[in-house]
Amino acid sequence: MVLLLFVDLDPDLAALTPLGGYFVLRAGGAAHGALPTLAQAYENRPSEVYGNLITFHVKKVASVLRTAESRIAASLFQQGLAARLWSVTLGCALAYGGIPDLDPRLLRWDPDASTPDDLWLSEVRPLPADAPAIADVVLHAHLEPLAAALRAHHRVAPGLLWGNAASALVGTARQLGPAARPLTAELLAHPLLSGTGTLTGSSFRRRSCCLYYRVPGGGTCGDCCFTRPPRSSAHGTSG
Template sequence: MTGVRGPGADGGATVVTRAIEELTRLGGFFALVPVGPGNPPPGLRSFAELYERPGLLGARIESARQRYGAVEPRVCASVVHLGFAARLVSPSLAAACAGVVLELPPASLFWQDAPDASVSSRIAAPRGVEVDPADAAGVADLLRGPLVEHHLRPLGAAVRSGVKVSERLLWGNAASAVGGAVQMLSRLRPEWADRADAIGTALIGRGPTASLGSVVRPDTAGPHRFFVRRSCCLYYRLPGGGLCGDCALLDPATRLGQWRAAMAERPL
């Protein structure tokens, strides 16, 4: 690809450190906290374990089932999957907008293993390659290895090994995680809106997420982006769940009203 700038004389440490600092400032699902060398702090498990030991995911899904009550296992599986997918996609896309494609070895990426804990992400010895965010297609191609193949694909396989749930639904969740990250970045960092849109659109436009959703810009005079998915995560089946903002089941008038309300809000 033409947009790779290379690691530089310091092996990429400076640009990666800056990108991690940017993720910290963004907070929320974008945050990716470095951990020191050696054994991770108590309560953390690697994503490699998550993919290789289905019982870990099964415990998270069972915890969700107990919290929500009498709900189909596939509904809880989808909710848990979407939470993990968002924690993987958000820092990856934001770092790419900052000019770095992060390496995310599953054995070096960690999550908090506690029944009621959020899926917070930690990383040991963060590394990456500097890229030109303007080369959206090239950046998306670089992201497919560390994000799609090393994480989203084994994550979906691990979920489906324990619960009967549609593979297309899970890839729709992955596309939704990308779209959600684009939407949040367009609000948090409006100067990144165009690059987030372009990289996110290129990322989901090929492979298993192709045709499962699209980024939308209702007002070309503003930075706000939204996402419309073409499948359903089943959240509406939870007690009091309702329809998600990007749900395929929303009628156009309701969706447009939600977009207008969001665009009228003060910047975060």
């Protein structure tokens, strides 16, 4: 188990700001109190402004990507949110030696905004920065219910979504440098992520594909299971 020196979390999580947009999390205050929570999104509870929050955001992503395939947008939305959650937790783990409780009921979400204005934490509650705590916060509290909410409306394979989660984790760790590697290796051994790919040093090769190659002008990612974009006859193997 990786042990980190604990420093009190400040109410603004200011240590995340120098790390860049994906790491920043707005915290404290009441400026965004009217926004829905991610718990509301995962439970498919409608918003007066956006209707179904998940389908609203998937449509927004599809429009940006210029794709008519909702499962592509669903996949890339999930991978992006996973990256945000890993960035906050791993960034705090290294900066503070503790992580904030990202309970979906505390984490407000603007489905019409971009990073870092998409998420806002209403209260900073410190938790340990060990792998089990991070797995509870990211995998169990968020990515499991998010996967269920997405799959209720979109044809996205579970293996693809967990591959996305692992890919986002490794990408986050790569930005944080060697200090993040031991914690990343522990998290990749979690039952939900084990078998999603192979980690060699800082290099990861996943066993699934996020479907980015199907976006107009897209291609395969650096950690994709494919070395080149599949032909149309192979599309069914990409999940």
